[in-house]
Amino acid sequence: MDTLGTRVLTSIIGFTAVVLAIWAGWPLLLPALLVVSTLALREYVHMLSRRDLDVRRKSLYLLGVLLIIASYPGWTAFPLSGVSWREVALGVAVGYFLVVEVISPGERPLERIVYSVFGLLYIPWLLGYFLMLRYLQGADSGLVYLILPLIATFASDVGGFFFGYFFGRRKLAPEVSPAKTIEGAFGGLLLSFVIVFAVSRVVGLWAFSWSIYDSLLFSLLVSSASQLGDLAESLIKRSLGAKDSGATLPGHGGILDRLDSLLFAVPITYLFLTVVGLF
Numbered sequence: 001m002d003t004l005g006t007r008v009l010t011s012i013i014g015f016t017a018v019v020l021a022i023w024a025g026w027p028l029l030l031p032a033l034l035v036v037s038t039l040a041l042r043e044y045v046h047m048l049s050r051r052d053l054d055v056r057r058k059s060l061y062l063l064g065v066l067l068i069i070a071s072y073p074g075w076t077a078f079p080l081s082g083v084s085w086r087e088v089a090l091g092v093a094v095g096y097f098l099v100v101e102v103i104s105p106g107e108r109p110l111e112r113i114v115y116s117v118f119g120l121l122y123i124p125w126l127l128g129y130f131l132m133l134r135y136l137q138g139a140d141s142g143l144v145y146l147i148l149p150l151i152a153t154f155a156s157d158v159g160g161f162f163f164g165y166f167f168g169r170r171k172l173a174p175e176v177s178p179a180k181t182i183e184g185a186f187g188g189l190l191l192s193f194v195i196v197f198a199v200s201r202v203v204g205l206w207a208f209s210w211s212i213y214d215s216l217l218f219s220l221l222v223s224s225a226s227q228l229g230d231l232a233e234s235l236i237k238r239s240l241g242a243k244d245s246g247a248t249l250p251g252h253g254g255i256l257d258r259l260d261s262l263l264f265a266v267p268i269t270y271l272f273l274t275v276v277g278l279f
Contacts, residue, residue, distance in 0.1 A: 014258065015150070015154070017032075018150065019147065019150075022134060022143060022146050022147060022150075023143065025134065025143075026072055026074065026131065026134070026135075029130065029131065029134060030068070030069070030072060030131065033068050033127050033128075033130055033131065034065055034068050034069075036127065036255060036259065037064045037065070037068050037123055037124045037127050038061055038064065038065065039246075039255045040123045040127075040245075040254075040255045040256050040259060041060055041061055041064050041119055041123050041124070042061075042246075043245040043246040043254045043255060043256050044119050044122070044123065044245070044256065045057055045060065045119070046246065047236070047237065047240040047242045047245060048115060048240060050240055050241050050242060051239075051240050051241060053111065053115055053240075054107075054108065054111070054112055054115075055112055055115050055116045055119065056097070056100065056112060056116060059096065059097070059100070059116070060116055060119055060120070063089075063092075063093040063096065063120060063124075064119075064120060064123065064124035065124075066089050066092075066093070067086060067089045067090060067093065067120060067124040067125060067128060068124050068127060068128055068131070069089075070084075070085040070086040070088065070089035070128070071085075071086045071124075071127075071128025071129070071131045071132060072131045072135075073131065073132055073135045074135065086125075086128055090120070090121075090125065093117070093120055094117055097112070097113045097116050097117060098113060101113055122263070123256075123263070126263045126264070126266070126267055127263070129266045129267040129270050130146065130266055132270055133145050133146045133149075133266055133269060133270045133273075134146045136270065136273060136274070145269065145273060146266070146269075148196070148199070148218075148222075148269060149222050149226075149262065149265040149266050149268075149269040150262070151195055151196070151199060152192045152195065152196050152218070152219060152222040152223065152226070152265065153192075153222065153223075153226040153261045153262055153265045155188070155191045155192045155194070155195040155196075156188035156189065156191065156192040156222070156223040156226050156227065156261070157188065157226070157261065158188075158191060159184075159187040159188040159189070159190060159191025159192060160180075160184040160185060160187055160188030160227065161184070162187065163181075163183050163184045163186065163187020163188070163190075163191075164179070164180070164181045164183060164184025164187065165184075167181075167183040167184075167187070168181030168182075168183045168184050169181065169182075169183060170182045170183065172184070172185055172231075173231055173234075176231050176234050176235050176238060177230070177231055177234040180227075180230075180231065185223075185227055188223050188226075188227060189219060189220060189223040189224070192219040192222065192223040193215060193216055193219035193220075193223075196215045196218060196219045196222075197212060197215040197216075197219075200215050214276075217272075217276075218269075218272060221268050221269075221272055222265050222268060222269060222272075225261075225264040225265045225267075225268040226261035226262070226264060226265040227261070228264055229260045229261045229262070229263050229264030229265065230260050230261050232260065232264070233245070233256055233257070233260035244257055245257050
C-alpha cells in the first residue's frame with residue numbers, strides 16, 4: 001500500500017505539472033521537453049552501459065536538444081517546400097554521427113551509430129510531437145488536442161491495471177512483459193473509450209463533430225499505441241538487463257518508465273487528427 005500511495009502521489013504531481021506546461025504553451029512546454037529529453041536520454045545511455053554498449057553521449061544530448069527545438073512549429077518555414085526544420089535537424093544528426101565515426105571510428109563504430117540514431121528517434125523525435133500537437137490548428141485547439149492523449153493514456157493505464165488484476169488470465173506478451181494480460185489490454189481500451197467519449201460531450205469536442213465512432217477509433221488507436229509503447233520499453237529494458245530505466249520518479253522508476261506510453265500515444269494522436277482530419 002505504501003508503494004501504491006507513492007505511485008499515486010507521483011502520478012498526481014506529474015500529471016499536474018504536465019497539464020500546467022501544456023496550458024502555458026511553448027514558453028514552459030519547450031524547456032520542459034528539453035529537460036525530459038535529456039533525462040530520458042541519460043537513462044537510455046545508462047541502460048546501454050549495462051551491456052557495455054557505447055554512444056557519443058555529449059553529442060547525443062546536444063543533438064536531442066536541437067531536435068526538440070526544431071520541432072516547434074512556430075519557426076519560419078524552411079526555404080525548401082515540403083521540408084521541415086526537424087527533418088533537417090534529424091538529417092544533420094545522422095550525418096554528424098556518420099562523419100564522426102569515419103574520422104575517428106575506434107571500436108564498434110557501426111554499433112555507436114545505430115544506438116545513437118535509435119536514441120534520437122525513440123526519445124527527442126517522438127517528444128517533438130508534443131510541440132507539434134500543441135500548436136496544431138492554433139494554440140487554443142492544440143491545448144485540447146494534446147490533453148486528449150494524456151487523458152486517454154491515463155484511462156488506458158488505469159483500466160488495464162484493474163482489469164488485469166481482477167480478470168487477467170491470458171498473457172499478452174509473456175516474454176516481454178509477463179504481467180500484461182489480454183483482459184487488461186481490453187479493459188484499458190474500454191475505459192479509454194468511455195473517458196474519451198465523456199470528454200467529447202462534457203468539455204466541448206462536439207464542436208469538432210466527433211461521433212461515437214470517431215471516439216471509438218481514437219480510443220482504439222491511442223490505447224493500442226500506449227500499450228505498445230509500454231511493451232516496447234519493456235523490450236528495451238529486458239534486452240539491456242534493466243528492471244527500471246532509472247530511479248528519478250518515486251514509485252515509477254525512471255522518466256522513460258512513465259513516458260513510454262505517451263511516446264507512442266501523442267504521435268498517433270497527431271497522425272489521427274491530420275490524416276483523418278477531425279479538427
